[in-house]
Amino acid sequence: MSTAALNGTAPRGAVSRVGRPRALDARGPLPDPSTISGHVSMAGRVLQRVGTAVVAETLKVDRSDVHVTADDDAGHLAFRVTTPVRIPVLGDAMSMPEGGVVAVVRSLQDTVSQRVREITGRTVSRVDVTISGSSIQRTGRVS
Numbered sequence: 001m002s003t004a005a006l007n008g009t010a011p012r013g014a015v016s017r018v019g020r021p022r023a024l025d026a027r028g029p030l031p032d033p034s035t036i037s038g039h040v041s042m043a044g045r046v047l048q049r050v051g052t053a054v055v056a057e058t059l060k061v062d063r064s065d066v067h068v069t070a071d072d073d074a075g076h077l078a079f080r081v082t083t084p085v086r087i088p089v090l091g092d093a094m095s096m097p098e099g100g101v102v103a104v105v106r107s108l109q110d111t112v113s114q115r116v117r118e119i120t121g122r123t124v125s126r127v128d129v130t131i132s133g134s135s136i137q138r139t140g141r142v143s
Contacts, residue, residue: 042120044070051079054115058108060086061135076125079112084133105129 051068
């Protein structure tokens with residue numbers, strides 16, 4: 001391979017040592033992301049905020065009402081969530097999902113685990129949920 005290719009001045013469209021086209025920008029080829037050394041870490045506060053956002057969005061409650069802590073669980077994430085849930089007005093045509101509040105919480109656990117993994121790349125081993133209250137989910141006009 002030429003010296004120009006080794007020092008990053010190879011012409012546009014140059015081929016890397018493994019036969020793949022190299023990504024280029026105005027300064028020359030970009031490093032292959034799979035070969036970059038280093039460590040990536042996220043502060044616990046970031047993980048808590050991601051968890052809070054996922055819970056609030058999923059349950060349609062205010063973020064300020066949701067409290068999330070993230071802890072290490074043998075290399076994975078363990079979340080503790082305290083949140084209110086929204087329930088429909090009793091007697092409205094709307095009804096709770098089959099399984100009631102427990103089903104809502106089980107669905108929340110799955111959603112938190114999947115969304116946090118998608119957003120952060122970290123595996124969630126457990127999501128413990130404590131229901132702190134309920135708010136009435138009103139639909140239609142208020143008289």
